[in-house]
Amino acid sequence: MEFPFDVDALLPERITVLDQHLRPPARRPGTTTPARIDLQQQIMTIVDELGKASAKAQHLPAPITSASRMQSNRHVMYVLKDTSARPAGKGAIIGFLKVGYKKLFVLDDREAHNEVEPLCILDFYIHESLQRHGHGQELFHYMLQKERVEPHQLAIDRPSQKLLKFLNKHYNLETTVPQVNNFVIFEGFFAHQHRPPAPSLRASRHSRAAVVDPTPTAPARKLPPKRAEGDIKPYSSTDREFLKVAVEPPWPLNRAPRRATPPAHPPPRSSSLGNSPERGPLRPFVPEQELLRSLRLCPPHPTARLLLATDPGGSPAQRRRTSSLPRSDESRY
Numbered sequence: 001m002e003f004p005f006d007v008d009a010l011l012p013e014r015i016t017v018l019d020q021h022l023r024p025p026a027r028r029p030g031t032t033t034p035a036r037i038d039l040q041q042q043i044m045t046i047v048d049e050l051g052k053a054s055a056k057a058q059h060l061p062a063p064i065t066s067a068s069r070m071q072s073n074r075h076v077m078y079v080l081k082d083t084s085a086r087p088a089g090k091g092a093i094i095g096f097l098k099v100g101y102k103k104l105f106v107l108d109d110r111e112a113h114n115e116v117e118p119l120c121i122l123d124f125y126i127h128e129s130l131q132r133h134g135h136g137q138e139l140f141h142y143m144l145q146k147e148r149v150e151p152h153q154l155a156i157d158r159p160s161q162k163l164l165k166f167l168n169k170h171y172n173l174e175t176t177v178p179q180v181n182n183f184v185i186f187e188g189f190f191a192h193q194h195r196p197p198a199p200s201l202r203a204s205r206h207s208r209a210a211v212v213d214p215t216p217t218a219p220a221r222k223l224p225p226k227r228a229e230g231d232i233k234p235y236s237s238t239d240r241e242f243l244k245v246a247v248e249p250p251w252p253l254n255r256a257p258r259r260a261t262p263p264a265h266p267p268p269r270s271s272s273l274g275n276s277p278e279r280g281p282l283r284p285f286v287p288e289q290e291l292l293r294s295l296r297l298c299p300p301h302p303t304a305r306l307l308l309a310t311d312p313g314g315s316p317a318q319r320r321r322t323s324s325l326p327r328s329d330e331s332r333y
Contacts, residue, residue, distance in 0.1 A: 001053065001093045001127055005042050008091030011081050015142050018043065018077040020070055043067075047077065050096050054125035058160055065098055065123045075100035075122060078146075080139045082130070094135050095126035097143055104155060106179055108190050119149050120183065121156040124163055137170050152188035159184055 016025055024039040044067035051065030070077060076099055082092040103117045126136045144151065151171040156163065167173040167186075175187040 001049065002090065003042075003046065003049070003093070004090075006090045007046070007081055007093060008083070010039060010042055010046075011079060011091075014081060014083055015139065016079045016081070017146070018047070018070070018079060020072075020074055022047070022067060022070060046079070046093060050079070050093065050125065051123070053127070054096075054123055057125060057128065065096075073100060078139055078143050080135060093127075094130050095139060096123070097121070097139050098123040099143060099147065102155070104181070104183060106155070106181075106183065106185060106189075107177065109177060109187075114190070118153060118155045118185075118189075119147055121154055121159070121163075123157075136166060140166075140170070152186050152191070155183045155185050155189075158182045 010024060012025060022040055022043050024043055047065065047067045047070060048063075051063035051069075054065060055061075055063040065077075069075075078097045078099075080094045080096065082094050098121075099119055100122055101117050102120045103115065104120075106114055106116055108114055124136070124140075126139075151167065151173055156167075159167075164184075173186040177185050177187060177189060179185065
């Protein structure tokens with residue numbers, strides 16, 4: 001892929017690594033240096049044109065690689081240039097490989113969800129006229145060495161059939177682990193990570209923690225001795241009869257008040273809201289004759305005797321004289 005500016009001077013190395021800043025690499029000594037803004041604009045032009053060519057080759061509706069996307073994400077782009085062909089002395093670009101770390105939720109071979117953040121292959125393109133010449137393998141191998149990863153540890157975003165055949169041919173990646181998203185992972189992705197530790201490692205870890213941990217443990221509680229089966233008495237019928245016997249309370253609580261005999265036909269109660277229920281009399285009812293008899297038998301108070309003695313009209317003789325008068329004389333008074 002050719003450009004109207006000098007690609008060989010802009011990208012001095014065969015494989016150039018670009019990050020989100022899209023800064024031009026250091027130039028060789030002795031070469032003329034144009035304005036830095038112009039160099040960054042040229043790099044942005046290369047990134048945009050490579051993204052358009054990759055989208056066209058993969059039949060995508062829009063490019064997934066552009067200068068604006070590179071600046072807004074922490075992705076890394078490996079650009080491979082052609083050092084042999086020099087059309088008009090300006091050089092050419094063979095292809096590129098874009099990678100980046102993403103947080104994913106993937107399924108393992110046991111269909112368990114795992115939250116991982118692997119290195120992902122986001123876009124890969126080699127010019128159609130230069131394919132099957134080893135350029136793709138050269139670029140991919142350089143990326144693996146630079147990122148220090150193995151091919152089976154990668155996650156590929158929506159790989160094409162050409163890319164799957166490429167990975168199977170050069171890295172023996174054939175068996176995939178089914179996923180519910182657009183990423184593809186291969187068998188061996190969870191070989192060195194996302195697995196629980198072995199039982200022996202877990203036991204040795206706990207033993208080392210017990211030796212190193214100086215925290216004193218609390219003393220164990222002593223439980224009371226358990227009673228023998230022979231000491232436990234069954235719940236017999238004699239015990240149940242004993243529980244039914246009521247114990248009489250002490251005096252004066254044992255004196256039950258006498259209650260009046262309820263009438264055979266109690267008066268009807270009003271069903272209006274707020275009426276309290278009927279209650280029996282708090283004290284026993286005393287007949288009137290019995291009350292008068294108790295008053296006659298009660299001896300007079302000493303003060304009453306003194307008043308009767310000092311009052312002449314209140315003497316018994318006076319009371320007898322007034323009571324002996326005829327009925328006509330009594331009416332006069």
